Amino acid sequence: MVTNLPAEAKAKFAKYMEAKTPEEKLRALQEFLAAVPKHKGTENLVRWIRKRMSELREEVEERGKKKSGSGTSIFIEKEGAAQIAIIGFTKVGKSALLKALTGVNVTVSDIPYTTKIPVVGMLNYEDIQFQLVEVPSIVPTGGTWNTRTISLARNCDGLAIVLDASRNFIGEFKEVNNFLAEHGIHTVKPRGYMEIERKHDGGIRIVNYGKLLCPESEVIKLMNSYRIYNAVIKVYGEAGLDEIEKAIYENIVYKPTIVILNKIDLLESQDFLDEFRRSLPNEIPLIATSALSGTGLGSVGYTLFQTLRVIRIYTKPPTGKPSLKPLILRKGATVLDVAKAIHREFVEKFSYARIWGPSAKYPGQKVGLDHIVEDKDTVEINIKR
Ligand SMILES: Nc1nc2c(ncn2[C@@H]2O[C@H](COP(=O)(O)OP(=O)(O)OP(=O)(O)O)[C@@H](O)[C@H]2O)c(=O)[nH]1
Ligand SMILES: [Mg+2]
Structure with missing residues (x-):
C-alpha cells in the first residue's frame, strides 16, 4: 500500500x-x-x-x-570479472576455502571469529578471474560487526553462502537468507522490484527490464514528491508504485547467489544433502566441497561463471589479431555494450561491426549496435572515417 x-x-x-x-x-x-x-x-x-x-x-x-x-575500511575495490562475497556463520570454513581456491595466505583456525577484516583472493576460471572476498562472519546476536558484513555484501556482484555439512545446514541456510533479506539483500530475484540510482542531472529516466504496472508519469510524480528529480529507475519483473516507494526507502538489491556446503567429508547422511538440494530455489546452485580434501573445489569457478551470467568478448581491430584478454560483460549484452566498453568514440562514430563465434550466423557476419553477443564472440568494430 x-x-x-x-x-x-x-x-x-x-x-x-x-x-x-x-x-x-x-x-x-x-x-x-x-x-x-x-x-x-x-x-x-x-x-x-x-x-x-x-x-x-x-x-x-x-x-x-x-x-x-x-576501525577498518569497509570497501574493497573491485578487480577481475566480478566480486564475490564469501559469507556465512563462523567456523564453516570460509578461510579454508579461500585459501584452497586462491592460494591466498589467510589464517584458518578452530577459534571462532578469526577473520576480523575482509580477505581477498583471486580465483582463476579459464581466462577469467573472480575476486573472492571473505567477509567477517555473521554474528547471530547482531552488533556493529554485522554492519560491516552487510555493507560488503551490498557492494559485491554475487554471493557465495558457505555452510558446514557437520551442522544443521538446512536451518543455517534459512538463517543466513533471512539475515540478508532483513537488510534488503535478496538471493532470489523478487517478483517485482526496482533499483533507484540517484543522479545529478538528466531527470527521471525509467529503464524497463520487466513490466511497469502504472504510467511512467505516475512514477515521476511520486519521485518528485520525494524531491527526487534526477535518477535512473530500473524495473525488474512486475512492479508498480508500491515497489517504487519501497525502493526509495529500503534500497533493495538482488545478488546472484551460490551455496557451498563445505566439510562434506563430515556429512552424516546423504539424505540431508538430497533434502537440502530439493529445498533450494532453482536459481541457487549448490556445490558440496571439502576444503580439506579438495572435493568439489574444481566446480566453483564454472558455477560462478554460470550464475553471474558472465560472457567474454574478444575485440579485434579491422586489421589485426583479436585481443588475448577478454572484455567481461553479462549475458544479454549487445554490440553497443561492447562499443561502450572500448571507448565512447566507438559508439559515436559507429558504422558496423563484424562478428566471429557463437552469435555469428557465419564467420565475419556484419551486424549493428543491437546485435546480442555471446560468450567467446570476437567483435570487430568499424567506425566512420
Ligand atoms: N573436516 C573439515 N574441516 C574443515 C574444512 N574446512 C575447514 N575446516 C576446519 O574448520 C575450522 C574453521 O575453518 P575456517 O576456515 O577458519 O572458518 P571460517 O569460516 O573462516 O571462520 P571465521 O573464524 O569466522 O573466519 C578450522 O579448524 C578448519 O580446519 C573441511 O572441508 N573439512
Ligand atoms: Mg575466516
Missing part, C-alpha cells in the same frame, strides 16, 4: 537523503519519524525507519572507534 505521506513528511525524508554523515542522517530520520502519521499503511515504513536508525546508531559508534584508530 502506498503510504500517502503528507508533503511535510516527504520533505523531511528528502532532508534525510541529502544528509552526508551518519549523525546528520540519524537526526533527519528522527524528524522524519515524528512527521509520519502512524496507521496501518505506514506500519512497514515505521519499522524500516526504526531499523535504519539503529543501524545508523551503530555506524556512529563505529566511526567514533575509527577515530581512535581501531
Whole structure:
C-alpha cells in the first residue's frame, strides 16, 4: 500500500537523503519519524525507519572507534570479472576455502571469529578471474560487526553462502537468507522490484527490464514528491508504485547467489544433502566441497561463471589479431555494450561491426549496435572515417 505521506513528511525524508554523515542522517530520520502519521499503511515504513536508525546508531559508534584508530575500511575495490562475497556463520570454513581456491595466505583456525577484516583472493576460471572476498562472519546476536558484513555484501556482484555439512545446514541456510533479506539483500530475484540510482542531472529516466504496472508519469510524480528529480529507475519483473516507494526507502538489491556446503567429508547422511538440494530455489546452485580434501573445489569457478551470467568478448581491430584478454560483460549484452566498453568514440562514430563465434550466423557476419553477443564472440568494430 502506498503510504500517502503528507508533503511535510516527504520533505523531511528528502532532508534525510541529502544528509552526508551518519549523525546528520540519524537526526533527519528522527524528524522524519515524528512527521509520519502512524496507521496501518505506514506500519512497514515505521519499522524500516526504526531499523535504519539503529543501524545508523551503530555506524556512529563505529566511526567514533575509527577515530581512535581501531576501525577498518569497509570497501574493497573491485578487480577481475566480478566480486564475490564469501559469507556465512563462523567456523564453516570460509578461510579454508579461500585459501584452497586462491592460494591466498589467510589464517584458518578452530577459534571462532578469526577473520576480523575482509580477505581477498583471486580465483582463476579459464581466462577469467573472480575476486573472492571473505567477509567477517555473521554474528547471530547482531552488533556493529554485522554492519560491516552487510555493507560488503551490498557492494559485491554475487554471493557465495558457505555452510558446514557437520551442522544443521538446512536451518543455517534459512538463517543466513533471512539475515540478508532483513537488510534488503535478496538471493532470489523478487517478483517485482526496482533499483533507484540517484543522479545529478538528466531527470527521471525509467529503464524497463520487466513490466511497469502504472504510467511512467505516475512514477515521476511520486519521485518528485520525494524531491527526487534526477535518477535512473530500473524495473525488474512486475512492479508498480508500491515497489517504487519501497525502493526509495529500503534500497533493495538482488545478488546472484551460490551455496557451498563445505566439510562434506563430515556429512552424516546423504539424505540431508538430497533434502537440502530439493529445498533450494532453482536459481541457487549448490556445490558440496571439502576444503580439506579438495572435493568439489574444481566446480566453483564454472558455477560462478554460470550464475553471474558472465560472457567474454574478444575485440579485434579491422586489421589485426583479436585481443588475448577478454572484455567481461553479462549475458544479454549487445554490440553497443561492447562499443561502450572500448571507448565512447566507438559508439559515436559507429558504422558496423563484424562478428566471429557463437552469435555469428557465419564467420565475419556484419551486424549493428543491437546485435546480442555471446560468450567467446570476437567483435570487430568499424567506425566512420
Ligand atoms: N573436516 C573439515 N574441516 C574443515 C574444512 N574446512 C575447514 N575446516 C576446519 O574448520 C575450522 C574453521 O575453518 P575456517 O576456515 O577458519 O572458518 P571460517 O569460516 O573462516 O571462520 P571465521 O573464524 O569466522 O573466519 C578450522 O579448524 C578448519 O580446519 C573441511 O572441508 N573439512
Ligand atoms: Mg575466516
